[in-house]
Amino acid sequence: MIGVINKKLEGDLKKASYVRKMFEQGEELRRLRGADKIFDFSLGNPEAEPPQSVRESIARHAADGAPGLHRYMSNAGYAFARERVAEHLAEQSGVGVGAGNVVMTVGAAGGLNIVLKAILEPGDEVAVFAPYFKEYDFYAENHGGRVVPVQTSAASAFRPDAEALERAITARTKALIINSPNNPTGAVYDEACLRELDGALERCGQKYGTRILAISDEPYAKIAYDGVRVPQALACFRNAVVVSSYSKSLALAGERIGYVAASPNIEGVGELVDGLVFCNRVLGFVNAPALMQRVVADNAGAGVDMAYYAERRDAICAILDEAGFDFVRPQGAFYVFPKVLGGDEEAFKDRAVAHNILIVPGSGFAGPGHFRLSFCVAADAIRRSRDAFLALAAE
Ligand code: PLP
DSSP: OOOSSOHHHHHHHHHHHHHHHHHHHHHHHHHHHOGGGOEEOOOOOOOSOOOHHHHHHHHHHHHHOOTTTTSOOOTTOOHHHHHHHHHHHHHHHOSOOOGGGEEEESHHHHHHHHHHHHHOOTTOEEEEEESOOTHHHHHHHHTTOEEEEEEOOGGGTTOOOHHHHHHHOOTTEEEEEEOSSOTTTOOOOOHHHHHHHHHHHHHHHHHHTOOOEEEEEOTTTTOBOTTOOOOOHHHHOTTEEEEEESTTTSSOGGGOOEEEEEOTTSTTHHHHHHHHHHHHHHTTOOSSOHHHHHHHHHTTTOOOOHHHHHHHHHHHHHHHHHHTOOOOOOSBTTEEOOBOSSSOHHHHHHHHHHTTEEOEEGGGGTOTTBEEEEOOSOHHHHHHTHHHHHHHHHO
């Protein structure tokens, strides 16, 4: 048979089919054993509903029938939406971000793709701290680049090491992606850490005569526990490009709304923003969803109810503690990344399934020997999963 898809995609589909298989296995188990019997901790799709103010705003804009509500606008997004995002970021970071530094995007995923398309030459490298969100591999490859992982470990609470980063950077490194609060570890990088990383990027840039952007992928920026403050990448990195979205902070993942903000301190930032706007267009996004731009402009400072996630984090950590798992208590996001018991990840995943627990093996995040639990699920399901975790650990 003559293949219809390209060879690279054939390979990618094989890699991606693992996640699909897990999803199908979950559906099958729900059908066979009953949905209420299955404890599905595999997906990062918030169970929370958007805040009331967001729902009201959606209803109001949809009903008001203003002329042009559904038309194209500038590829960068509405000026008022960009202004609101810029005001919010400037207030939080103390850096003079203006509307001209902001592009509204189709989620953080769309944002990452326009940034990488704008900066990568074929063969360029993007440094990333592992474990990491593996979609970065595909996003870099979309634009001719490749991810270079820099390992972190549970022993140091997944804190990035600036010296290890410096060793991994080459003349081909165009960017570092940081993700704090982190998927899958729940780590939040402190300010001193970000400043050390900035120092490493500056030194390497001077060594190779390059400029290495710090892309801060921060869809979880508003989800942090125990009063932990998430430092502002714009304030800590000279060449910061913030990529964020309202998928998690306002539980709007399906509405695909986010933004990119490029620091005014980047030399040539105007050219970079022009490039981002063009890439938004030619990647086929054209512009971020119109209605959602209005909604997030109304709710720029809003966030989910933190008590909601804190309750779930505490409940799952208590169960893991009681069952004797070795894990780093998450400071942010809604994931925890414990070590598997018994060494073999695949066998552990199968044993978990036998106890009706669905998890993702750590290799799916370049973090072998671990598994990821996503606790953005019903609090009641977490409580009911206790016996299953105790039995799994006792095995
Ligand atoms: N970056 C990370 C680390 C994520 O976990 C996700 C989604 O789960 C994304 C980016 C994509 O977010 P969005 O839905 O805003 O495109």
